[in-house]
Amino acid sequence: MAHATAEHSHAHEAHESHESLKVLGFWIFIVTDILIFGTLFACYAVLHTHTNGGPGAKELFEMPGVIAETFILLTSSFTSGLAVLAMHKGKVKQLIAWLAVTAVLGAAFIGMELTEFVKLVEEGHKISSNAFLSAFYTLVGTHGLHVSIGLVWMIGLMIQLSRRGVTEVTTRKVTNLSLYWHFLDVIWIFVFTVVYLMGVM
Template sequence: MKIDNSLPLEYSTEENRLKIFGFWIFLGAEIALFATLFAAYFVLVNGTGDGPTGEELFQVPTLMLQTVFLLTSSFTIGLAIHAMRLGRQKAMVNFFIITLLLGLGFLGVEIYEFVQYVHEGATLQTSGFLSSLFTTLGTHGAHVTLGLFWGTFIILQIKKRGLTAETTNKAFIFSLYWHFLDVVWIFIFSFIYLKGMM
């Protein structure tokens, strides 16, 4: 395997560059998935039937807490990649751990929010609006959950093998995934929650 030392370690081999390119293609498919979920939501947003509306359900404190957790985690994963490029393995791992803890906090608030909705009579079967809301938020939450497991495995590999062309490539691809989830959250925040509160 030929390593190009003029490039960052995660890009240093042709295989690594192809993996990153392939992951960008995968993210294109993910964009299509979430675009479909948003389209379904916008079609069903007024189909509340006898159930509650977004204005009745959405609460600013939980929304802001989720947003702070996830957007801060985007910053810390950026710091992790920066530390990785400087060859500072301990700092990189620490920022990775902070990122995953923030992601876990986000999930905890989202689960709490879902439980509150159910207690208020808002379930998947209540209305078209709620079924599309739960599906969109649940799909994003499932992606965050996957990210928590994926990030944990990367931390374990880096602790075992160090910063190699292979481990840095995996960490960088993970960071692309995590940033993507944050971008999706900005759309959820803007077009589902904020619009729903108006």
């Protein structure tokens, strides 16, 4: 009996250390991401005036759309917070519902961003047109790619939650996903300020 208990506690400890390793891995991922975005912002800061005689930010950016994108993403950050609250109350259906709302808002954000890109490209402002546009598409596109990855992760998690409910593993995943989503929100506020607001001023 004592042997079984020792084995059980050993397995539990191993599981806990495995979980904390995953949490550490997640934070390392976030730190690397901060470095990537930091580099892209630095490149943009250097290159945003290099328009090669073409139109700059002031001529190209349409602020009403960008403000709507920002509002949508900020709202999705709020709904992802509500999902975490529902999880802590053990309300699986509410948790899945708030994640679904967050995913819809995230998809709307991506849709608007893609529409903006397509419109710019159709007007002849491609990534290869000049250094400013290269830096713009790379920075904003990298953020959009991260949001898309978050959406795939969110959909996978909703499926897992509907099958398994709130477990130690799904709790960690929801917490990490919510942190990741808030992180993307913070990055977007920098994008909005540095690229768009300062661009049109």
